[in-house]
Every structure is written in C-alpha cells, then in structure tokens.
Amino acid sequence: MAISELLDTLRGASSRHLEELIQWLQIPSISSDSHRRVEVTKAAEWVAEKLDRAGLEVEKIETEGHPMVYAQTPVVPGAPVVVVYGHYDVQPVEPLEEWISGPFDPTVRDGNLYARGATDDKGQVLTHVQSVCDWLASGESLPLQIKFLIEGEEEVGSRNLEAMLPTLSERLACDCVVISDSSQYADGQPAITYGLRGLATYELRVDGPSQDLHSGSFGGAVMNPAIALCHLISSMVDQQGRIQIPGFYDRVRPLEPRERQQWKGLPQDDREFAAAVGVDQLFGEGGFTTDERRWARPTFDVNGLRSGHQGEGVKTIIPATASAKISFRLVPDQDPQEITPALEQHLRKHAPAGVRWSLRVEHGAPGMLANTESRFVQAATDAIEKAFGVKPVLIREGGSIPIVTRFQEVLGCDCLLLGWGLSDDNAHSPNEKFRVEDYHRGIVASAILWDEIGKLNQSPKT
C-alpha cells in the first residue's frame, strides 16, 4: 500500500473519527473526583475496546488508582519500536457556569469541538489511535511496532505510573516515546517541543511567638514572622527575577546560539502577550527574549502567602506564624536535589534572629531536553510538514511533565512532543476546545509519522 492511499482513506473517515472522539469525550473521566471512579474506568475501557477491535494485543494494567491501558502491535523485526503515551483522564470542570455548552456534551462551534478533554488529552492521543487502527483496518501491517500506554492519572500527578515504571521497563522498551499533549506554537505554526522545564516546590514557614501578640504591647520587641518571611523571599530574587541563591545558576545549560537564532524568527510580540494576560508590561532577566525566559531560564515564583489576619478590617497583631508556597522552574542540567541544600543554606544565612524557619520539600523534577538532531525529530518534521503544509518549528515549553524525564531515564529512549492543539485551547479551564481540523490533520500527521519512522533503520540500541 502506498501511504497516499491510506491518507485518502483517513480523510474519507473524518466523520467517523469525529463521532468516536465525541463518544469518548462524553465519558466524564475526572481522575481527581472519587465519585467518578466508574466513569474513569469506562473511559479506559472505551479506548481499550477500540484498540482491541483493531487487532492490537491489549492489556488493562491495574494500579493502586486508576488503570492504565497498554496495547501493542506486532513486533517488526529490524524496525524501530515507538511508545505512544497519553492519558484518558481529564481535569475537573469547575466553574461550571462559565461553560457555554456542557463539559461532557461535546459541541462543535466555529470549527472547534468544545468539551473537557478535547485537547487534553483525549483528542490528541486519539489521533494516534485512529491512525494505527485505520492502518491495520486497511489490511496492511505497520512498518514498525507501536506500543500504547494510555494512563488515567496524569491530571493527578502520574504517581502510580512513575512508581511502576521500572517494573514496566521491559514491556515498554522502545526507541522513542511519542506524546501529543502540548500545542502548536501558534495558529498555523505547528511545533515540535524538545525541551521542558523542571520543578522544585516547597513550603517555607516562619514561626515567631507562641501565639498572635498585640502589636501595641509587643511591636518593637518581637520579630514579626510575616516581615521575616518577606525579607527572606525578597532576598531570594532581585527585581528582575534573577535568583540570588549562591550556586543556583551553576548547572544552567546555556542556550545554544542555534536555538536562540531559531526562536528569534518566531512571531512573538511582547505587547500582545502582555495585553493577553492583563499586565502593562512583561518582566524578567535582561538579555533574554520572552520565549527564552519562559522556556530556557530558571525562575522563582511565590504561589501563595498566608499569615495572620486575612478578613475584613483591622486586627493589630504580630502573627505567630507566616508561610509561603514557593517554586522554582529549573532547566537542564539543574538538579532539584541540589537546589534544596542551596536554598537551605541561603535561608540560614538570611533568616532574621528571633524567628524560626522551616522548609518542607514538596516535589521536584529535572528539566528535559530531547536531541533535536535525532532521526525521529527528522521523521516528525517531515510528517508534520506534509500534514499541515507548514514546516514545524522547534521550541521548548516552560511547564514540566515529570513523567517525560522519567521515560528518558528509565527507558533510555528519544522523546517526541508533538502538539496538535493551540495555546488558547483552555486546557484546565472552562470551554476547553480542540479545532476539528487540527484533530484530522493530527491523524494524518500521525500516519505519515509511522511511515517515516518505518523507513528508518532499527535503532542501534535494540
């Protein structure tokens, strides 16, 4: 079979493809909602059955939480092995009143399919399921082996997958993991994401007197924990966002001149960006563009503050305690394990006398950089260009997907992050959407990708 015949078949099946996505989206598989356990399992079964009907070898992998769906096509001797990772669970839907159509009543408006999970991630992972199922339905065999791993706990932290990954490593052995859970750079500009930032999150707490004190009787005699907390936070970062913890930047891998050059060509407009988020100007380290700062520079943020009186009116106290939720975004080759002692050392040095501080380590993950020179990136570039009519740009992403780094570490494979969505798809927000055309183009791009990867020699690793 020529690939062109398959693409014709895929394009002819667009109604069915859309109908099937709508079916899947009707299942409210909110993984964080313990009242939705039945629906979450139903969403797993929906995709397991679809893969089973297409002839894949399917297995439901039980976990301590929601099950994972594993499915594989036959081994193709001498050809590469690809794992497609995705998730069938979705975010909560609150605030419900802001949805124009119901989150589990998928509705097409202006060329977009609106529903919770449309882009994150049912719609995107289904592009790969459709391309593989239709390929097999055509009677032809695939030119590579594909292994699906579609989990149900991505929106609640992938804890069980992360814990089980070492024991699954043999089954998941592969040359490349393909993930479609990100987005294009902009409307009409598809992208391959080759970098992610890491994360180190903490709760910093400052304790002072054993109870709230009257600020009249004690002000000037007892250190105020809320002020101490502000001093500590202020000491950690300057007004341009440059982190002041000694050694923090030691392992930061500099941007490659080549990637800086490439990103400069992206249609990024600071003024539009600022207006879209509602600020009068952007912010950050000098010497870097906005995309460079978001994607390839480490940052520090306070995610929450809490101390003393928060209600209406005045209560003139020295609060007994103050706390902050803080987080760093890390970049390769920073190690969250090394950030913690550096932060503690900084706090020891800067903490005022008369209060006690404590730091609770929440969680961390290193950043990720994929090899942009890999044959898989080349194959994906060709596939996307053929499907979308535009050559994809190579970008990074400022967020963190800890499981991707774990795949790299445990499976020793390449990674392809191929986003078919758009950055305004409202993942995690009301009125989540996925452009119908991007769904169909994603299916076509996926099929071409299998064809392109099939032309590669088997990895030297396997």
Added chain:
Amino acid sequence: MAISELLDTLRGASSRHLEELIQWLQIPSISSDSHRRVEVTKAAEWVAEKLDRAGLEVEKIETEGHPMVYAQTPVVPGAPVVVVYGHYDVQPVEPLEEWISGPFDPTVRDGNLYARGATDDKGQVLTHVQSVCDWLASGESLPLQIKFLIEGEEEVGSRNLEAMLPTLSERLACDCVVISDSSQYADGQPAITYGLRGLATYELRVDGPSQDLHSGSFGGAVMNPAIALCHLISSMVDQQGRIQIPGFYDRVRPLEPRERQQWKGLPQDDREFAAAVGVDQLFGEGGFTTDERRWARPTFDVNGLRSGHQGEGVKTIIPATASAKISFRLVPDQDPQEITPALEQHLRKHAPAGVRWSLRVEHGAPGMLANTESRFVQAATDAIEKAFGVKPVLIREGGSIPIVTRFQEVLGCDCLLLGWGLSDDNAHSPNEKFRVEDYHRGIVASAILWDEIGKLNQSPKT
C-alpha cells in the same frame, strides 16, 4: 469628714463591693455580638441605676449603636472638674472551651476574680463608681465635680463617641480625664501611664495578571504580585526594625533623658520577656531598651498576608493578586496624616514594573503624651502610694487608645491613666481576671484621689 473615716467605711464594705462587681460581670455585654443587644443595654442600665441611687444626675445618651451612661455630681465652685471615662462593654469570649469557669459566671480562685470584663473594664471603672457612691452615701459632699462617661462601644472602636465628642464637649468640660483601663507595671509596682503610641493602619494590595497564571508557561515573563509585595514590605523596614520610609522619623520626639533614666530602674528582664512570648530572643532597633522600643519608638508590623494558593499541596501559579494588612505604631509628634503620603511616595519609588499597587487607608490616631509635671499626676501619685503602699512609676504604653487623644484635643484637658490591673490579666483572652485585692485598693486609691484633687485650686482654664 476626714478621709480616713471614709477609707475605713470603704474597707468595711469590701464584701458588698465584690458582690456588686459580680452582679455586673454576670451580664454578658459583648458589644460586637448583635445577639447581645439586650444584655449590653442591661449592663448600661445596671451602672446607671447604681449611680442614680447614689444621687448623681444620670442620663442615658443614645447613639447609633450602644448607649453611653453619663452621670455627674454637683458643681463645686472653685474646684476642679474630673471626667471618669470607662466602658461597660466587653470582648467576645471565644474560645469558650479554654475558660476554667464560665466567662459570665464570676468565680474567685486564689484571690482573683475570673470573668469576662473583670479587668477590662467593668472591674476597673467600678472602683471609681464605688468611691464616689460611698462618698456620697456618707452624707458628705465631694470636694470636686465628677462626671462619669461610661460607654458601650470601646471594644468595637468607640466610633459613635468619637463622632459625638464635639457636641458633647460642653457637657464634658473638665480639667482632667481619669481612665482606669490599663495595668500596673508589674505585680506590686503600680504605675501611672503618661504616654500612648498612635496608629496608622493600611491594606496594601498588589495586582498583576487578570487571573492566576500557570507558572510554567508564564514564569519569567510576568511579574509575580506576591514577590512584588514581599519586595515592597522588605523595602519598608530593615532587619532591626528601622523603618526605611524617607522622613518617617522626622517628627519623632526623642526620649527625655529623665524618662530613660527612670525606666532603667524598672524590673525589666529581656530573657524572661522572650520566654513568656515563646521566642528565643527579642528584637528591635539598636540603642534602645525593650521598654523604650515598645513605648516610645515607632514600629512597623505586618498583621496579615494573603495571596494565591493557601490550601494543602502544590498549585504552581503566578497569583493574580497579593495583599497585606500593615500597621505602624506612631509616637508623639508623628501625625498619621503625614505618614500616608510618605508611604505612598516610598511605594511609588520601590514598586516593581509589571504590577499595580494600591493602598487603602484604614484608620489612624496620633500618639499621646500627658504632662507628667501636672498637679493631677502629683495627686494621683500620692493617692496610689497611700492605697498601694508603693510609689507608682511613670511609664508609657505601646498600645493606642485613640479616644484619649481625642479627649485631649477636644476637651483641652489633662489625662490620668491609672491602671489597677496586671499585665497578665488576660484582657481579650480566656480566663480574664482581676485580683480582688487590687479591686479594693483601686477603690481606696480612687477615694484618696478625689480628696487630693479637691485640695488643688481650680484649673486656670475654667
């Protein structure tokens, strides 16, 4: 009548004095609790009736809130006029489970009378009511005119009294206001309080993006309002508590060498003080003792912080907004009206780009300093020494009683703050108490005070 006879009478009436205080304390006159309106009025009526029975001219002054009780003894030509100010309303009682006996079930244990309002302020103001009533009951006339003003909204800010003070100024015309709503310096060491700190309170708010943003996608591009708030607060005060706002100290009246000398003789122990509040060391501006810093130096405190995620776990956002409740304690001759523009100027200079700040002025009051050379201070010193057997020390107090400054301004009178209580009387806390012996000594001191003031010439002012 010799004063000694009256004092014998007073000492012989101690059982009745205690019984009457217990009666008054049984009325739960919590002014902030709208379900207690009947009881609050009942407490006003209790003291009004007592004063009426003693032959004073009594008037219930209605306000938009709780009523004030006004009562006066006859004019004494050529003699001074004294206003006794106090309040019959009390603080809330929560947490109830921490009370050993019920807050409105007055109980004597170990020589202390436990009840809400025991020291703040029913017990203390009643000392003056008892001395006057018993004086009149003896058939003798007082050697001065006394005007009682006992209000029911002190614990909720005295707003109505403050607003009505100008219209009451003729009725309240006097040479001196006497207030017993503070405490002795220490057990066995009575005090006359001649200074109070003022207050300027604000809510400082920093607004950034129009909604919480994902710190992965936006961290490094958008200024974090919580960090901006920490920078601003940190910029306002150094680690020793020295306020960094230009001009802030310009009007601070230096401590008199004489008062510094006198306070040095007070039995103050930093180590005990720190241990009592649960910190390992005290804090504050160099060059001043703890009492000097608490009583006579201006201070800055953060009373509350609020921003972003405050619940369990991690939410990696750039919060849309952050806010702090902040307050300054001021000293003579600082003016809260001048602090606000200086603070605004400082914020304008230090606010980072990319966020917007706003400052809401809550309320303010200047500090107060009474004339320690006045004949009323001398009279009170003699009275206290005779009643307590110890000469009182002259101290200031770090808290603020805004109405006192208003009395000085509107009535142009002297002020005597005579505290019969102790600093560990748990005003505003569970197990509020008043030492029974101090109540009785307060009544005796009050009677001697009227005698001493009666010996003074009429004020040149009236």
